[in-house]
Amino acid sequence: MGKSNVIGFACAYTPLALIHASGFMPCRILPVEDCPDQAAQLLHDNLCPHVKRLLDRAMSGNLPELAGMIFMNSCDAMRRLYDAWQIVRPGDKAILVDLPVTASESAVGFFCAELKRVAGVLETWGGTAITRDKLAGSIRLYNQLAENFSKLRQAVQNGGINNGPVVLQEACNMASCEAPEKAVGQLEALLADTGVMQPDDGVPVYLFGNMLPEPAAFALFEACGARIIGEDLCTGSRLFKAIEADKDGDIFLDLAAGILRGRPCARTFEGSQPGRLAGDIVEEAKKQQARGVIGYTVKFCDPYIARLPNIREALKNGGIPFLFLEGDCTMRSVEQQKTRIEAFIEMLR
Amino acid sequence: MMMEYFSNLEAGLQAAINDGNASPRKHYALEVARLGKRLYSGQDKVAWCGITAPFDLLGTMGVTSCFVEFIGAMVASTGTAGTFLEEADHIGYSSDACSYHRAVSGAAIKGLMPAPAFLIGTTNPCSGGLAVLENLAAQFRKKLFVLHIPQDESGGNVAYLADQMRDMAGFVSDLTGVSLDTGRLKEAIGHTNAARHVMNEVYDLAKTVPSPVTNRDLSNFGIVMALFLGTEASVRVAKAYRDEFARRIRESSANGSNEKFRLLWIQNRVQFKNPIEKHLAESCQATIVVDELNDINWAPIDPDNIFEGLARRSISIPFNGTIRNRVKHLQKLAMDYKVDGAINPCNWGCRQGTGARGLIDEGLRAIGVPVLNLEMDCVDSRKFTEGQFLTRIEAFVEMMDSRKA
Ligand code: SF4
Ligand code: SF4
Numbered sequence: 001m002g003k004s005n006v007i008g009f010a011c012a013y014t015p016l017a018l019i020h021a022s023g024f025m026p027c028r029i030l031p032v033e034d035c036p037d038q039a040a041q042l043l044h045d046n047l048c049p050h051v052k053r054l055l056d057r058a059m060s061g062n063l064p065e066l067a068g069m070i071f072m073n074s075c076d077a078m079r080r081l082y083d084a085w086q087i088v089r090p091g092d093k094a095i096l097v098d099l100p101v102t103a104s105e106s107a108v109g110f111f112c113a114e115l116k117r118v119a120g121v122l123e124t125w126g127g128t129a130i131t132r133d134k135l136a137g138s139i140r141l142y143n144q145l146a147e148n149f150s151k152l153r154q155a156v157q158n159g160g161i162n163n164g165p166v167v168l169q170e171a172c173n174m175a176s177c178e179a180p181e182k183a184v185g186q187l188e189a190l191l192a193d194t195g196v197m198q199p200d201d202g203v204p205v206y207l208f209g210n211m212l213p214e215p216a217a218f219a220l221f222e223a224c225g226a227r228i229i230g231e232d233l234c235t236g237s238r239l240f241k242a243i244e245a246d247k248d249g250d251i252f253l254d255l256a257a258g259i260l261r262g263r264p265c266a267r268t269f270e271g272s273q274p275g276r277l278a279g280d281i282v283e284e285a286k287k288q289q290a291r292g293v294i295g296y297t298v299k300f301c302d303p304y305i306a307r308l309p310n311i312r313e314a315l316k317n318g319g320i321p322f323l324f325l326e327g328d329c330t331m332r333s334v335e336q337q338k339t340r341i342e343a344f345i346e347m348l349r
Numbered sequence: 350m351m352m353e354y355f356s357n358l359e360a361g362l363q364a365a366i367n368d369g370n371a372s373p374r375k376h377y378a379l380e381v382a383r384l385g386k387r388l389y390s391g392q393d394k395v396a397w398c399g400i401t402a403p404f405d406l407l408g409t410m411g412v413t414s415c416f417v418e419f420i421g422a423m424v425a426s427t428g429t430a431g432t433f434l435e436e437a438d439h440i441g442y443s444s445d446a447c448s449y450h451r452a453v454s455g456a457a458i459k460g461l462m463p464a465p466a467f468l469i470g471t472t473n474p475c476s477g478g479l480a481v482l483e484n485l486a487a488q489f490r491k492k493l494f495v496l497h498i499p500q501d502e503s504g505g506n507v508a509y510l511a512d513q514m515r516d517m518a519g520f521v522s523d524l525t526g527v528s529l530d531t532g533r534l535k536e537a538i539g540h541t542n543a544a545r546h547v548m549n550e551v552y553d554l555a556k557t558v559p560s561p562v563t564n565r566d567l568s569n570f571g572i573v574m575a576l577f578l579g580t581e582a583s584v585r586v587a588k589a590y591r592d593e594f595a596r597r598i599r600e601s602s603a604n605g606s607n608e609k610f611r612l613l614w615i616q617n618r619v620q621f622k623n624p625i626e627k628h629l630a631e632s633c634q635a636t637i638v639v640d641e642l643n644d645i646n647w648a649p650i651d652p653d654n655i656f657e658g659l660a661r662r663s664i665s666i667p668f669n670g671t672i673r674n675r676v677k678h679l680q681k682l683a684m685d686y687k688v689d690g691a692i693n694p695c696n697w698g699c700r701q702g703t704g705a706r707g708l709i710d711e712g713l714r715a716i717g718v719p720v721l722n723l724e725m726d727c728v729d730s731r732k733f734t735e736g737q738f739l740t741r742i743e744a745f746v747e748m749m750d751s752r753k754a
Binding site: 040041042043044046047048073075076077079080082083084086087096098100101102106107109110113117266267269271272274275299300302303305306307308309310312313324 | 440707708
């Protein structure tokens with residue numbers, strides 16, 4: 001292993017346990033730092049601000065020291081980021097991992113082979129050989145993290161943590177950039193500190209979308225009178241999910257199935273249930289007894305752009321008020337919509 | 350309405366050809382009209398598909414299949430895209446999305462898309478295209494089969510896609526009651542290989558300096574010919590081009606040509622009526638000698654391993670994989686066709702292609718080929734500011750001229 005043991009990643013479908021099992025530490029590169037806007041030299045303005053801001057960070061050298069970067073082929077924009085990354089950081093080791101859009105048996109088999117390829121690549125990058133036991137151990141560790149997050153989420157719902165949604169998002173960001181051992185410990189410390197309180201009297205709202213890593217955004221929702229009672233975000237609950245690993249079977253296959261069959265974001269779907277995402281959002285909002293739904297996506301995100309009309313209609317048919325916010329991965333863009341958020345919450349009261 | 354449109358188009362083209370007023374473009378347009386008629390006849394089993402679906406295989410199974418973007422291009426060419434784009438706006442389909450897909454969505458809402466028997470989505474070339482197929486499947490309440498097109502041929506990728514295509518044939522068979530007839534498939538693949546061979550001859554002729562091609566001849570050719578593969582018609586159309594180009598080459602060696610600049614057109618043409626091609630030819634002596642998708646990147650399909658061959662063909666589209674593949678392909682075309690420059694109409698909503706504008710620029714500049722990026726919408730004529738575009742083209746041509754001097 002070289003100087004750094006950090007593997008950067010940018011997508012919630014990244015096989016974190018695999019990276020960890022090879023002795024590396026996965027670290028999410030979030031579109032959060034304020035770097036000069038240079039990505040346009042290589043990437044067109046019509047690409048989502050998520051990938052552009054990551055490229056800005058890469059071009060400004062505003063990154064942790066990396067042993068390599070893993071890109072998931074989640075969408076056209078992410079593929080273009082991989083392309084541009086190689087130009088602006090030719091010395092970086094980088095791999096583009098193909099990612100099926102469905103979780104059919106053959107897709108899971110394909111993804112399993114991709115994960116085995118990644119394991120081989122990680123080894124050539126200086127990682128240790130991935131044994132079954134090591135991978136099983138890493139999966140267990142991430143499962144522990146996922147479980148801690150479920151408990152933390154529950155505690156936030158119950159009002160057991162001051163400033164709950166903000167703390168939760170900070171924890172998510174921390175866990176996506178830190179070693180899982182450390183993250184598990186930090187979450188346990190947080191959980192030990194939870195009290196028993198009444199949830200605040202904010203209006204219960206369900207939140208879905210893609211990139212919203214700013215804890216301040218959650219503070220803003222609260223300040224506008226919302227209580228986020230559940231979320232489905234790339235930078236939130238979608239990242240850490242429990243993976244069932246069969247004791248005897250091919251553990252790579254379990255990992256592939258666990259990742260692909262987790263709660264899908266807009267880019268993943270089932271051919272037999274087209275449009276399912278819209279139904280899932282309605283169902284989840286109802287289950288959580290949300291009075292309204294807020295959708296937050298970054299501009300130019302094709303997977304969401306195409307699904308939004310159906311989501312809008314499904315929510316309308318379900319009698320659930322909907323507010324759609326489009327952003328650019330900056331707090332500024334969320335703040336600019338404060339009045340709309342306030343008005344929406346007011347309408348829900 | 351569409352049935353009438355395509356019937357009239359077919360009748361008009363057929364009459365012109367019968368009257369001895371034939372041209373390869375008319376033969377090609379005639380097949381487009383016939384496909385349109387079949388799609389709108391209400392008689393055929395129709396499948397809406399992604400661009401890299403195996404249309405010849407579907408045809409063998411008695412299915413009239415077509416990629417959905419064809420409808421986007423069609424409504425653009427008939428000047429009606431605006432109405433459908435407005436309909437898409439109305440349901441909240443962001444105008445930042447690809448206008449081919451927005452137009453298709455609007456057309457579906459307005460009842461202009463015939464109801465399919467099923468849909469075949471392909472993960473390539475773009476995320477937006479697959480998403481629109483998912484939406485159509487939901488809207489028409491029809492089943493969707495998704496072909497995951499791997500990024501390259503490495504590892505077990507070809508076998509993986511070939512198996513998906515076998516499953517797809519089973520899916521089609523379950524829905525239509527028609528099972529795959531191996532004899533018919535072999536026959537169709539014979540036509541596919543024959544068309545492939547003649548299309549290669551056409552492209553080779555187009556490389557001649559001066560080129561026998563006019564700016565309109567091969568517009569949308571490669572991508573639309575994929576819809577006719579597996580049929581005798583595809584061979585007939587390709588032969589019409591080959592013979593006409595051979596004739597023009599003979600005549601131009603006798604009569605000379607006024608070709609001054611040779612151009613590579615990146616990705617797709619502008620689909621609505623516009624003066625760019627005419628202006629290039631008449632005012633700039635510039636010929637579009639090659640379009641990015643007018644190329645054959647796949648080997649003839651082995652009749653004993655058809656599914657593997659079809660899989661390789663779907664993987665081979667230059668839009669697949671990393672930009673390195675695509676740039677390498679563009680560089681090869683630029684050199685093979687000896688072009689002086691390239692035009693890239695950067696369709697606003699296209700992340701796959703337009704998103705890579707800067708990367709493509711770099712790649713072509715590296716081999717000394719300047720690129721003119723036209724920021725535009727290739728479907729929505731309402732956003733087309735003719736004067737501005739023509740001025741930019743003229744400046745580009747002047748620049749090429751000074752490089753030649
Ligand atoms: S925000 Fe959307 S377009 Fe951007 S990388 Fe994520 S899925 Fe792709
Ligand atoms: S223009 Fe781009 S986004 Fe639109 S259909 Fe073509 S490849 Fe897809």
